[in-house]
Amino acid sequence: MSAGNVRIDHVVTSGTFSLDGGTWDVDNNVWIIGDDSECVVIDPAHNPEKIREAVADRTVKAILLTHGHDDHISSAGAFRDLVNAPIHLHQEDWMLWKTVFPHADPDAAIADGDEFTVAGATLKAIHTPGHSPGSVSLHLASKDTLFSGDTLFQGGPGATGRSYSDFPTIIESIRTKLLSLPEETVVRTGHGDSTTIGDEKPHLDEWIARGH
Template structure:
């Protein structure tokens, strides 16, 4: 690890709403940086514990892995409090505007690099859970922030609007499993895993079809 960057975790709880349904969920928020600057990965539910974890450090960006309300609900207040830009893949613009009809975001692109604390975080566009879902690969930290694309035990959900199972399988197979197997996967919900732990199960997931 050649940079001074480290990874911190905050967990918040709230409601995920889509297609007329509502589910109580806990979300992982990841803070990547050092003692002076950070990037926030996802802006879930309650901004207060996220701001408390950031403290007086400069926030370089608020990166949302996708546009579901449970991952963006705190984005506006975090941006207001920190002055940082909100970044989201434009494929999820329709989901974003359900929550924020009049608020813009900075567009993310595949392979875009986000610098922080002497390291680069690379955007990996991984559609399937939603059209604009992304993961963030930090090679020097040997970490992938997978949002809701890949969890410990399988792919993210695809049974709701704007999602597609064959697409998420393709994203995981072609983009995520092409990364080093020892890469730690820090997920949007639940436990951390490794790519090499999950990759042997791909065919099982395909056979299950969900």
């Protein structure tokens, strides 16, 4: 099977994000990577039925969570029930998972360097802490694509003003692990518009100066 068969489908879902006593309305990007027979789903947020419709009759090999904030995980259990696929989340974000699902664990832990194969292509996990301790990005090299979760957005790093987040850590993750990727790499984010490594790389010093 050729990795050239792989396509990336995109679903936007709407809901809320809650942490540290606040709640905000958010739109989340859900990414489906695969071919006509199988796929993996990244961050099935808010609306499991809508995402299930986008999956159609494909086999879902894995549910990959970029981090443990509730807007990204609160519908993951219901989506798992719909598609009968294992949930993967980095161990360092399981404490966030437990705030939503206190009586159940994810099915597996994602570790830095883990590879997930779908439709002949490989997604490689890159541990990119900062937005949360267990944040990961997923690199689909065959499509020059990075799924960055909430680590890197168009215009800068993800938020670090809440519990379990740290600005110097997210800057180090982006500088050493993401900006070293080819500049043509498309960055498909957890919220908002996509960008590229080349578009974001020149602004690192500005982000550091801003300090957020």
